[in-house]
Amino acid sequence: MKTHQPEPVPLFTMRRTITDSDVDFHRRQKLSSMFGMFQDIAAMHAANLGGSVERLHNELNVAWILMRVRAEIDKYPTLAQELIVETWPQAPRALYERDYILRDTEGNVLVRAAAIWVIMNLGTREIKRDKFLDYYGIEMKKERAIDKGIGRLKPIEKAKLIYDKKIKYSDVDYNIHVNNAKYVDYVMDAFTFDEHRKYELKALEMHYINEIGPDENMQIKRRRLSEGKDYVEGMRKSDKALVFNALVEWEEK
Numbered sequence: 001m002k003t004h005q006p007e008p009v010p011l012f013t014m015r016r017t018i019t020d021s022d023v024d025f026h027r028r029q030k031l032s033s034m035f036g037m038f039q040d041i042a043a044m045h046a047a048n049l050g051g052s053v054e055r056l057h058n059e060l061n062v063a064w065i066l067m068r069v070r071a072e073i074d075k076y077p078t079l080a081q082e083l084i085v086e087t088w089p090q091a092p093r094a095l096y097e098r099d100y101i102l103r104d105t106e107g108n109v110l111v112r113a114a115a116i117w118v119i120m121n122l123g124t125r126e127i128k129r130d131k132f133l134d135y136y137g138i139e140m141k142k143e144r145a146i147d148k149g150i151g152r153l154k155p156i157e158k159a160k161l162i163y164d165k166k167i168k169y170s171d172v173d174y175n176i177h178v179n180n181a182k183y184v185d186y187v188m189d190a191f192t193f194d195e196h197r198k199y200e201l202k203a204l205e206m207h208y209i210n211e212i213g214p215d216e217n218m219q220i221k222r223r224r225l226s227e228g229k230d231y232v233e234g235m236r237k238s239d240k241a242l243v244f245n246a247l248v249e250w251e252e253k
Helices: 031-048 053-060 180-188 193-198
Strands: 012-017 062-073 082-089 096-104 109-121 160-166 199-208 217-226 229-236 242-252
Touching: 012 031, 031 053, 031 062, 031 082, 031 096, 031 109, 031 180, 031 199, 053 062, 180 199, 180 217, 180 229, 180 242, 193 199
Parallel strands: none
Antiparallel strands: 012 082, 062 109, 062 199, 082 096, 096 109, 160 217, 199 242, 217 229, 229 242
């Protein structure tokens, strides 16, 4: 008996309701929860387009790896709110660009995001630079969720050590490295509770540079760039390799 395969679609949508575990003390959705939604819907759409996590792992010994993502918040989703989550890819190249929008049920845009994914060989840990998937040749939705491109974020010198983080069981995903959404919590923890009371995050840009896994130690550092803009990075303690860096943009409430 054949399993029904849904028709490939250029735009993929899902509905989600914001629950207690998604929100912070403001009763607003945490950034790590948003990034988790982006990851979930990207995986579902990739499967719809022939690039499921299971197929890539079992048949091809490769995996999707998130390299860069930028999210811009127009209005925060709140506790018990129902959301419509949308995603669509750009035409595939060596890099796989994907856009996201979170809307309320009336269609108003709350959050916009764009990401760059790559495909990594699980044996060699090397990035595949050739075009790997063709998405069944569907016509791509050319609109972009945000206007700003995601270029390289250069390391900033003299960032101040904020705290040390040892990677534990709850930080690690099925690829046995820290999940991309976890890094968002590490960035948010680089700011004090009072800062989270006083300022509202309007944009976050994350760059994932090197993997880090169980029982490794990372130093989280931060530097103020200008009013309303901070740089945060995570450096592996053992070899001083840069694991991630981030640009955080704030507004006073």
